[in-house]
Amino acid sequence: MKTHITTTVNGEPEEFLCETEQTLLDILRDELNLTGSKEGCSSGDCGACSIILNGRLVCACLVLAVEAEGQKIETIEGMADGEELHPLQKNFLKDAALQCGICTPGFLIAAKALLEKNLNPTEKEVRYWLAGNLCRCTGYDKIIRSVLNTAEEMRRK
Amino acid sequence: MIYERPNTVSEAVEILSKSHEKKSILAGGTDLLVQMRSGYYRPSHIVDIKNIPEATQIRDDGDTFLVGAGVPGAQLSEHVELIKAWPGVIEAMDLIGSTQIQGRATLGGNLCNASPAADSVPAMIAADATCIIAGPNGYREEKIENVVTAPGVSSIANNEFVVSIRLAKFKTGRADAYLRFIPRTEMDIAVVGAAVCVLIDKKGICLNAKVSLGAVAPTQVVIETAPQILIGTRLDEETLDKLAKAARASCNPIDDKRGTIEYRTSVAGVLTKRAAKIAFDRAGGA
Ligand SMILES: Cc1cc2nc3c(=O)[nH]c(=O)nc-3n(C[C@H](O)[C@H](O)[C@H](O)COP(=O)(O)OP(=O)(O)OC[C@H]3O[C@@H](n4cnc5c(N)ncnc54)[C@H](O)[C@@H]3O)c2cc1C
Ligand code: FES
Numbered sequence: 001m002k003t004h005i006t007t008t009v010n011g012e013p014e015e016f017l018c019e020t021e022q023t024l025l026d027i028l029r030d031e032l033n034l035t036g037s038k039e040g041c042s043s044g045d046c047g048a049c050s051i052i053l054n055g056r057l058v059c060a061c062l063v064l065a066v067e068a069e070g071q072k073i074e075t076i077e078g079m080a081d082g083e084e085l086h087p088l089q090k091n092f093l094k095d096a097a098l099q100c101g102i103c104t105p106g107f108l109i110a111a112k113a114l115l116e117k118n119l120n121p122t123e124k125e126v127r128y129w130l131a132g133n134l135c136r137c138t139g140y141d142k143i144i145r146s147v148l149n150t151a152e153e154m155r156r157k
Numbered sequence: 158m159i160y161e162r163p164n165t166v167s168e169a170v171e172i173l174s175k176s177h178e179k180k181s182i183l184a185g186g187t188d189l190l191v192q193m194r195s196g197y198y199r200p201s202h203i204v205d206i207k208n209i210p211e212a213t214q215i216r217d218d219g220d221t222f223l224v225g226a227g228v229p230g231a232q233l234s235e236h237v238e239l240i241k242a243w244p245g246v247i248e249a250m251d252l253i254g255s256t257q258i259q260g261r262a263t264l265g266g267n268l269c270n271a272s273p274a275a276d277s278v279p280a281m282i283a284a285d286a287t288c289i290i291a292g293p294n295g296y297r298e299e300k301i302e303n304v305v306t307a308p309g310v311s312s313i314a315n316n317e318f319v320v321s322i323r324l325a326k327f328k329t330g331r332a333d334a335y336l337r338f339i340p341r342t343e344m345d346i347a348v349v350g351a352a353v354c355v356l357i358d359k360k361g362i363c364l365n366a367k368v369s370l371g372a373v374a375p376t377q378v379v380i381e382t383a384p385q386i387l388i389g390t391r392l393d394e395e396t397l398d399k400l401a402k403a404a405r406a407s408c409n410p411i412d413d414k415r416g417t418i419e420y421r422t423s424v425a426g427v428l429t430k431r432a433a434k435i436a437f438d439r440a441g442g443a
């Protein structure tokens with residue numbers, strides 16, 4: 001039995017049909033064609049599927065799509081303002097904070113959630129905040145630097 | 158699989174009581190979805206409690222807080238009064254998973270999942286917390302230590318659910334602490350967890366204490382002799398050594414890749430001692 005869900009994705013009203021067992025990640029990727037959120041583990045360990053649900057950072061692989069009724073969802077697709085990249089996106093490119101890019105949307109969304117809460121995080125705070133995002137390529141240091149650089153840049157503005 | 162999102166406690170109980178099909182309460186889903194995904198578990202109904210006001214609010218109930226069973230860890234860590242009253246419970250909850258997991262995981266889910274290694278459970282036990290359970294006969298209140306009865310098994314019946322957790326308000330001279338040991342600094346399962354709550358007078362003499370351990374036995378352990386050992390002392394080294402010995406004696410752990418029996422038992426003593434010191438300092442002992 002499919003359920004009809006009405007929700008908000010990146011500020012736009014959205015609706016879809018889903019089975020109870022489908023995760024929000026399944027629907028975002030397979031029904032809404034928002035494939036920026038990645039599926040790494042499907043068990044909450046890698047953070048590649050990170051989204052913001054009603055203002056809180058969560059793993060889309062651990063949310064049922066049926067739970068999205070009436071909720072507010074933010075994904076990587078809503079991060080840039082049209083053609084204008086978010087400062088975190090610009091700096092990730094500038095600082096070479098990615099290689100294959102699979103983990104990148106998750107890191108960006110998680111880092112965005114951090115900077116919205118705390119624009120002056122310490123390196124330790126950044127490292128702990130991002131501990132649920134795994135990257136197989138960069139060794140983390142460039143990612144952490146890039147988040148710290150962006151925070152500094154955004155504080156100056 | 159049918160998904161239901163009741164708006165009230167009584168609606169939820171009605172759904173749970175309807176038939177004998179396998180029904181699962183959904184709070185944060187950080188255990189349930191992983192279990193469903195791995196094929197380990199497949200309920201016929203999912204009953205989401207996150208639309209029930211009592212289960213989603215942190216309420217002031219006179220001398221106590223009632224923390225809704227569906228409140229995520231991230232929200233607990235933002236609650237100034239709760240942190241002041243129960244730094245140990247909040248730090249235990251905050252240790253669960255990543256930022257993403259904190260956005261969803263709940264105290265109620267950590268309790269009802271009934272893992273021997275659940276981080277918040279020893280802390281809630283040491284804090285003398287209780288849970289409010291709703292069922293067909295109305296409400297009942299149960300001590301946290303009576304909920305988990307075996308690994309993965311709880312004393313909450315199929316037609317019942319935990320609505321909220323009751324924690325006392327701040328009290329001068331009382332504080333708690335929780336420490337856990339894992340092989341890395343984040344995202345792993347406790348090898349040992351130790352929770353200590355102490356109440357001291359103005360001179361720093363211990364008036365009451367409760368100590369609980371996780372991951373060292375099939376269920377959380379309460380160290381029965383802890384009050385005897387600690388009351389009347391200033392938690393000096395000799396007393397803390399006695400407490401560590403009692404902690405080791407209460408262990409009945411498993412051998413696994415994270416730690417041998419011998420190792421877990423030894424670490425339990427060390428962590429209990431350290432957690433007791435932190436709780437004592439927080440209570441104003443020093
Ligand atoms: C990546 C990752 C890391 C983790 N790290 C830790 C960790 O460090 N420490 C730790 O202790 N745990 C950890 N966990 C496990 C899990 O996050 C916690 O146990 C969490 O507190 C569960 O809460 P929940 O609300 O998500 O539970 P859910 O998944 O919603 O529920 C868990 C179980 O309890 C039942 N249940 C839930 N709420 C109620 C209720 N109110 N009444 C009756 N039954 C109920 C459900 O039916 C289900 O069987 C981790 C999980 C993941 C995925
Ligand atoms: S895919 Fe969701 S955390 Fe890995």
Ligand code: FES
Binds near residue numbers: 097135
């Ligand atoms: S850039 Fe490849 S996994 Fe992070």
